[in-house]
Amino acid sequence: MDMLKDLFNPYERQARLYPVLIIFLPTFVSVYCLFEDFRDLLSAAIGSIFFVGISYYLGKLSRELGKKKQDKLIIIWDGMPSTRLLRHRDTTLDVFTKERYHQYLNNHVPNIVMPKPREELDDPIKADIVYESAIRWLLKKTRDTQKYPLLFRDNISYGFARNFWALKQWGLVINLLVLVFTSAIVYERYNFDLGLIPNVVWLSIAVTILIIFFILLITKETVHSKAKAYARTLLEVCDEEE
Template identity: 30%
Template sequence: MLKALDPYSVKARYYPALLATIPSLAALAILISWSRFALTTIIASAAMPVLVFASADIARRLGKRIEERIYEQSGGKPSVTMLRYSDNTFDAASKDQYRAFLGPKIDQPVPTKQQEEQNLKAGDPFYERGGAWLRENTRDVRKFSILFAENITYGFRRNLLGLKWPSLVLNLAIVLLSCVFLYKMAPLDTDNDTALRLLVVLALAVIHSLYMTFAVSKDSVVDASRIYARQLILSCETFLAKDKKGATKATKKK
C-alpha cells in the first residue's frame, strides 16, 4: 500500500477516485453521527478509505479501456502518430533527427517516407518501440519534471473519465435515496437536523453530477494525451544535447 503511494499514484489515481466519490464520502461523513462511538461509526470509518482505494483501482482499469478506444477512434497513439511523416505536429527536420536518434537505441532501421506512403502504419512498430524507450529512459522526475507533470495530468483526466458513468450512477442512487427519505419526513421541519443533512447531500450530488457530465469529457483526455506525447517526443532534445556535449568533450581531448 505504501509503495503504491508515489506522486503519480496519488495525483493520477487517488485524486480522481476522491473527486468521483465525493458525494458518497460526504454522505457517510454527514449522515453518520460522530459524536458517540458506535457500530455505524466503525463501519463508516472503514468504508471511506476502502471506497477510495477500490475507486482508484477501478479508475485505472476503466481508464485503460477508454484509452484504447480513444486511440482507435483518433487514428492511433499520439506518440506514434506524431512521428509519422504525414503528421505536422513537428517539422520534418526535427522528426528526421528524432528518428535517427531512436533507431540505434531500439536497434531497428528507421522507416522511410516511401514505406509510409504505401502503408500509413508501416512505421508504427518503430515509433511504438521508440516511445517505449523514451518512457523507460525519462523516469527521472527531477530531470524530466515537465514530462512527469503532463503525464500526471493525462492520467488524472483519463482515470476520471473512466469513473464518469460509475460516479453518475452512484450519484443517482444518492439522489433517489435522499428524495425518498425526505419524502417520508414531509412536511420538513427546519429544526430537523437529519433533513438538513439530507438536503446538503442531495445538493452536493446534483452539483457533482453536473460537473461530471459537462467538465469530464473525452476531448479533455485527447488534449492531455497529445500534450504529453509531444513532451515525450521533445525529450529526445535532452538526449541529443547530451550526446553533442559528449562529442564536444571527446573532440577537445583529441
C-alpha cells in the same frame, strides 16, 4: 508493502485513486450530513486500515477500466498521439521539429532506423512498429520523475482523465442515486420546506451536484487533449537531450 508503496506513490494516488474517491465523495458527505449517528462510525471507517485496503483495490480497478477504455480510444484516435506525432503524414508538428525528433531517435535508440516518408507510405504498419518501439525506449529513458517533472505531471494529468472518464457511467449512476436518495430524505424530514432544511443538508446536495457536473465535463475529447499534451512533452525530451 506493495499497497503502502502504491498509496505513497504520487501517480498511483492522483491518477488512479483520486478518480474513485471523487466519485464516492458525495456518498461519504451525504451519509455524514444526513445521519448524525453515523458520523463517528464514518470517521473511524475512513481512518481505518480497511478503508486503505478498499481504496487500494478501487485504485487498481480504476487502472484496469482505464486501460480497457484506452484500447478502444487508440482505435478511434488511429494510434496513440505519440505515435501519430512521429508519422511523416501527420501535420501536427512542423517538418523541421519532426526531423529533429527522428534524427535524435535514429542516433540513440538501438537497432532501429526511422522510416523515410516513402517507406512510411509503402508500409505504414511497419513504420508504426518502429515509432512505437522508439516511444517505448523514450518512456523507459524518462522514468526519473525528478529529472522530468513536467512529463510526470502530464502523465498524471492524462492518467487521471483517462481513468475518471472510464468510470464516468458508474459515477453518474452512483451520484444520481445519491441525489435521489437525499431528495427523498429531505421530503420525508422537511417536506421540501426551504426554511427548515439545515445547512449541512444543503452542503450534501451542493457537493453531489458539483461532482455530477464535474463527471459530465470529462469527455473523450478531454482524454484526447491530455494524451496529446503528454505526447508532445515526451517528444520534447529529444530536444532537451541533445
